[in-house]
Amino acid sequence: MGAFAPALPDRGSSEADVERPWFFPLIPTLRHGRREPNAMLRSSITTLDGYHGLLPRTWTRDETCDEAYVDAQNDFQAAKARAFVLPIVREAPVRTVLDVGCGMGGMAVALETEGYESYGIDLPGLTRRWSSAGRSADRFYLVDPDAFELPFLDGSIDFAFTFGAIEHVGTTDGHADRRPDWHAVRRQWLREIFRVLSPGGRMLIGGPNRAFPIDVAHGPDSRATAWERWLARRLGATVHRTWGDNFLWAYPDVHRYLEGLPYGMEARSIGGFLDFSRVPAFARPTARAYVARMPRSLLGTGFNPWVMALVTRRADG
Numbered sequence: 001m002g003a004f005a006p007a008l009p010d011r012g013s014s015e016a017d018v019e020r021p022w023f024f025p026l027i028p029t030l031r032h033g034r035r036e037p038n039a040m041l042r043s044s045i046t047t048l049d050g051y052h053g054l055l056p057r058t059w060t061r062d063e064t065c066d067e068a069y070v071d072a073q074n075d076f077q078a079a080k081a082r083a084f085v086l087p088i089v090r091e092a093p094v095r096t097v098l099d100v101g102c103g104m105g106g107m108a109v110a111l112e113t114e115g116y117e118s119y120g121i122d123l124p125g126l127t128r129r130w131s132s133a134g135r136s137a138d139r140f141y142l143v144d145p146d147a148f149e150l151p152f153l154d155g156s157i158d159f160a161f162t163f164g165a166i167e168h169v170g171t172t173d174g175h176a177d178r179r180p181d182w183h184a185v186r187r188q189w190l191r192e193i194f195r196v197l198s199p200g201g202r203m204l205i206g207g208p209n210r211a212f213p214i215d216v217a218h219g220p221d222s223r224a225t226a227w228e229r230w231l232a233r234r235l236g237a238t239v240h241r242t243w244g245d246n247f248l249w250a251y252p253d254v255h256r257y258l259e260g261l262p263y264g265m266e267a268r269s270i271g272g273f274l275d276f277s278r279v280p281a282f283a284r285p286t287a288r289a290y291v292a293r294m295p296r297s298l299l300g301t302g303f304n305p306w307v308m309a310l311v312t313r314r315a316d317g
Helices: 066-090 104-114 124-132 182-195 226-235 251-258 281-292
Strands: 028-031 034-037 045-048 051-054 096-100 117-122 140-143 157-161 197-208 261-268 305-313
Touching: 051 124, 066 104, 096 104, 104 117, 124 140, 182 197, 182 251, 251 261, 251 305
Parallel strands: 051 140, 096 117, 096 157, 117 140, 157 197
Antiparallel strands: 028 034, 045 051, 197 305, 261 305
């Protein structure tokens, strides 16, 4: 399938617009069994703490991510990569893999140890923790959340995945306060991931399902009713309306954002993915059994607490 070569998407620039900054190392790529340098590095590529990405020149580091949280995710991510992601990756020929919203990169690293050419993308607030964890600048890249562009060529990634990220895209606070153009931002975000998929490539998109009335991973939407906020305080989980707008998303949104592109989509089981750690201990076995035994016909409905959409780029598209 597609070969990896990081580069800015072509925006019609002339040769005069292209430069190879002295401080920007050549990004290696595997082609025909040998490493070759990238031939097109644009001046808009920014370096921060040794990591590279498409960021504004005026970017300042956001240190809002919680260190204890991201460190705790590392082992958890590696386990989920091997138990849940890897079997899906192995369903088709795959060489290049991309984790969008990779956090500490535990999934990307785990998949690389399984023999895949694996990459991670996330926000600049993680660079120092990437560095302390020994994450390679040839494998981990930065992205601007407001102008989401991936530093990969069209059709260069065989399998992309993103979990628990899209519901925070298009928000003002990174959580639950939606921007006026939130649907447009999410549309651009998802279509940008689709752009880098190789013909026949796939992307797996997971997150809490707006069509399911309970969300144990987040607080209420910023425009939640007083009743919804009261319930969240009393129950320790968010109970929300399944109609109307909400910062969460659902299967119809995937079709909405990818409309007009050559794709197919199927709903996958989340059995074995969620550990339901935020559910009261007495209810966890029931919750796990509920999702593990859910009939295939219900996976893409409001009976499923999570969306797990497997999108395939048609080989003829």
